Amino acid sequence: xIDRKIIHFITLGCxxxxxxxxxxxxxxxxxxxxxxxxxxxxxxxxxxxxxCGFIRDAKQESIDTILEYAQAKIQGKIQNLFxxxxxxELYKDELKKEISEVxxxxxxxxxxxxxxxxxxxxxxxxxxxxxQTTPRHFAYLKISEGCDRSCAFxxxxxxxxxxxxxxxxxxxxxxxxxxxxxxxxxxxxxxxLTYYGLDLYNxxxxxxxxxxxVTIRGIEWIRLHYAYPHQFPMDVVAVMKKNPKMCxxxxxxxxxxxxxxxxxxxxGNNRTQAIELIKKIRSEIPEIAIRTTMLVGHPGETxxxxxxxLDFVKETKxxxxxxxxxxxxxxxxxxxxxxxxxxxxxxxxxxxxxMELQRQISEENNLEKIGKNYKVIIDRREGDYFxxxxxxxxPEVDNExxxxxxxxxxxxxxxxxxxxxxxxxxxxxxII
Numbered sequence: 001x002i003d004r005k006i007i008h009f010i011t012l013g014c015x016x017x018x019x020x021x022x023x024x025x026x027x028x029x030x031x032x033x034x035x036x037x038x039x040x041x042x043x044x045x046x047x048x049x050x051x052c053g054f055i056r057d058a059k060q061e062s063i064d065t066i067l068e069y070a071q072a073k074i075q076g077k078i079q080n081l082f083x084x085x086x087x088x089e090l091y092k093d094e095l096k097k098e099i100s101e102v103x104x105x106x107x108x109x110x111x112x113x114x115x116x117x118x119x120x121x122x123x124x125x126x127x128x129x130x131x132q133t134t135p136r137h138f139a140y141l142k143i144s145e146g147c148d149r150s151c152a153f154x155x156x157x158x159x160x161x162x163x164x165x166x167x168x169x170x171x172x173x174x175x176x177x178x179x180x181x182x183x184x185x186x187x188x189x190x191x192x193l194t195y196y197g198l199d200l201y202n203x204x205x206x207x208x209x210x211x212x213x214v215t216i217r218g219i220e221w222i223r224l225h226y227a228y229p230h231q232f233p234m235d236v237v238a239v240m241k242k243n244p245k246m247c248x249x250x251x252x253x254x255x256x257x258x259x260x261x262x263x264x265x266x267x268g269n270n271r272t273q274a275i276e277l278i279k280k281i282r283s284e285i286p287e288i289a290i291r292t293t294m295l296v297g298h299p300g301e302t303x304x305x306x307x308x309x310l311d312f313v314k315e316t317k318x319x320x321x322x323x324x325x326x327x328x329x330x331x332x333x334x335x336x337x338x339x340x341x342x343x344x345x346x347x348x349x350x351x352x353x354x355m356e357l358q359r360q361i362s363e364e365n366n367l368e369k370i371g372k373n374y375k376v377i378i379d380r381r382e383g384d385y386f387x388x389x390x391x392x393x394x395p396e397v398d399n400e401x402x403x404x405x406x407x408x409x410x411x412x413x414x415x416x417x418x419x420x421x422x423x424x425x426x427x428x429x430x431i432i
Contacts, residue, residue, distance in 0.1 A: 004045035004079060006034045007118070010069075011133070012062050013052025015189050015225075017085055018133060019142040021050045024111060025131035031120040037133045046080040046118070047072075051087035053159060055327040062087045070101035082106065084114060086159045090331065108160055109145075128174040135379060137412035138185035138395060139178045143171055143209065147191035149228065151255075152266045152334040153298060153326060156191055163192070165200045172212055179218035184412070185377060186219055187394065192228040194236070207235040214245045220414065221377070223394060225251040230269040232277055237284050247391040248285055251320075253293040257312040258305035261298055266333065271312075278316060289392035291320035294354060297347030298326045299338035306350050313357055319365060320398050321358045323351045359424050366399070366422035373432060376401050376417040378409055388417070390427075399425050407431040 007028055011021040025035045047069050051062035066083055073081050080103050088095065089107035096105060106114050112122055132139055146160040175186060190196065197205025213222055222245055224236070229252055240246040256262055259270050281288060294309060313321065325347035328340035376388040379395060385402040386409045393399045401417060403409065407430060421428035 005032070006036060007046045007048065008039065008078075009035060009037045009048050009050065010065060011038065011050045012065060013050075013054065013058055013086065015140045015187070016142055016191070017050050017052060019130070019140050019189070020085070020108070022130035022133055023127070024048075024114065025133075026126055026129050027111070027115060027123055028118065028120060029131055030123055030126055031115075031118075033118075035131060037131075045078065046082065047078050048082045048084060048114070051083060051085040053085070053087035053090045054155065055324070055329065057327075059087055066095075066099055066102065070099055073101050082114065082117070084108070084110070089159050090155070128170055129177055130174075132178070132181060132183075134395075135412065136182045137377065137379075138187060139183045140187045140189050141171065141175055141178070142166070142189050143193065143196050143206075144190040148195060149192060149268075150266050150333065152264060152338070153295065153329065153332055155329050155332045158331045160191065163195050163199060165196050165198070165205075167200060168197075168205065168209055168212065171209060172216070175213055175216055175219065179216050182218075182412070184219065184414070185221040185223065186213065187223045187225060189225045191226060193224055193226055194228050194231070194233055204233045206233060207239050210236065210239045210243075210246065214239075214243045220245060221247050221391060223247045223249050223391075225394065227252045229254055229274055229277055230267065234280065234284075237281055240288075241285050248288045249291065249392055249394065250281065250288060251291040251394070255293065255295045256298070256301075256305070256309055258301070258308045261301050261305050261309075264300045264334075264338070265295070265298060271308075275316075289319035291322075291394070291398065292318050293322045293324065295324055295326055296350035296354065297342045299328075299334055299341055301326075301342060310354065310357060313354060313361075317361050317365070318358070319362075319392060321354075321361075322397070323354045323358070325351050362399070363422075363424035366424065366427060369419045369427060370422055371419065373416055373418050374401070374429075375414055376403075376429070377414050378403075378411050380411060381405065386411070388415070399427065401427045401429050403429055403431065 009021050009025055011018050029035045049065055052058040069081050072078050082104050083102050084106040088105045092105045115122055144165045146163045147157050148163040193206055254274050257271050328335055374390045376390055378386050378388040380387050384405055388401040416432040417429035418432050419427050419429045
C-alpha cells in the first residue's frame with residue numbers, strides 16, 4: 001500500500017550527488033515526511049531519482065533506473081516520480097518525450113522548485129544541515145560547485161556551471177554539525193578542490209580552510225579528493241605534513257602522461273610538471289598515498305602514447321589508481337572537435353593492461369605492510385570479518401583491512417591493527 005508521507009531517494013553517480021541528496025532529504029524530513037534512501041522495497045508515495053550524466057555507462061544506469069520506477073508507477077506501486085540531477089540537466093527535453101510516466105524533471109540547482117512541487121517551503125536555517133546516508137562515522141563535505149576547467153572529455157561545466165565556492169563560515173558550520181552527529185572522518189570533495197576560494201576571496205584558500213577544519217573537536221581524519229594537478233597549491237601539502245588529523249592521502253587525477261594526449265585533453269599541464277609535482281609531494285610526505293585516475297583511448301592516443309603511460313605508472317608506483325576508457329560525450333569539446341577514432345576493443349585492452357600492472361604494484365605495496373601497525377577505522381561487518389580502512393584508503397574505492405570478528409570491535413571506532421597477511425587489494429590484521 002502506498003504511503004504518501006514516505007519519500008524515497010535513489011542517488012546515482014558520485015559523492016557530490018550524494019551530498020545534494022542529503023541536503024534535500026533534510027529539508028523534506030523537517031517538513032514532516034519520512035525519507036528513505038537506496039532501498040529496494042518500494043513503499044513510498046514519491047520516488048526521487050538523483051541521476052548521473054557524466055559518461056555513457058553512468059547515463060545508461062540512470063536511464064535503466066528511471067524506466068524501472070516508471071514501470072512501478074504504471075503498476076500502481078508509487079504515486080509520483082521525480083527525476084533530478086546531471087542527466088536531467090543535460091537531457092530534460094528528450095527525457096520528457098521518451099518517459100512520460102515521470103511527473104517532473106529537475107536539473108542540478110532546482111531545490112526550491114522540487115520543494116515547491118512537494119508543497120514544502122525552503123527552510124533556510126537548515127541549509128548547512130543534512131540527512132546523513134553514509135555510515136555515522138564518515139561524511140563527505142562538498143566545498144564548491146561546478147568547474148572552470150575546460151578538459152576536452154568532460155561535460156561537468158555544461159552540467160554544473162562555473163566554479164562556485166561555499167563560504168568558509170558555512171563549511172565550518174556544516175562540519176561542526178556533522179561532528180556533533182558523530183562523524184569522525186571528513187572527506188572533502190569538489191570537481192576541483194584546488195580552486196577553492198578564488199571566486200570568493202580572490203585567492204586559493206584550501207589550505208586556510210583545512211587549518212580551520214582541523215580545529216573541530218571530534219573530527220579525527222580529514223581526507224582530500226579531486227585535486228587538479230595544474231598549479232597545485234603546495235601550501236596544502238604543508239598543512240597535511242604538520243597536522244596529524246590530515247590523512248596522508250591525496251586524490252589527484254593526472255589522466256595521462258603523454259604531452260600529445262594531455263594537449264588533446266586540454267589539461268593545461270605537461271609530463272615534466274606532473275613528474276615534478278609527484279616528486280615534491282613525496283619529498284615532503286614520503287608516506288603519502290597518492291590516488292590517481294587515468295583515461296585511455298582518448299581521441300588521438302597512439303600505441304606509443306599508451307606505452308608512455310604504462311612506463312610512467314610502472315616507474316611512479318601510485319598507491320591507488322583507477323582507469324577508465326574514453327567515452328565520447330555529447331556537449332563535450334572532444335565530441336564537437338575530435339573523432340572517436342579508437343575502437344572499444346583497444347580501449348578495453350588498454351584498461352585491462354594498465355589495471356593488471358596496477359594490481360601487481362598494489363600487491364607489492366601491501367606485502368610490504370605485513371608486520372606493521374596502522375590506525376584503522378571500522379566501517380562495517382561482513383560475515384566473519386569486520387571491514388576497516390587505514391588513513392591511506394577512502395571508502396568504496398580503495399583497499400580495506402579485514403579483521404576477524406573474534407576481536408572485540410565496535411563499528412565506527414578507531415583501533416591500532418597489526419597487519420598479519422595481505423593480497424593485492426586487501427590487508428588482513430588483528431587488534432593490538
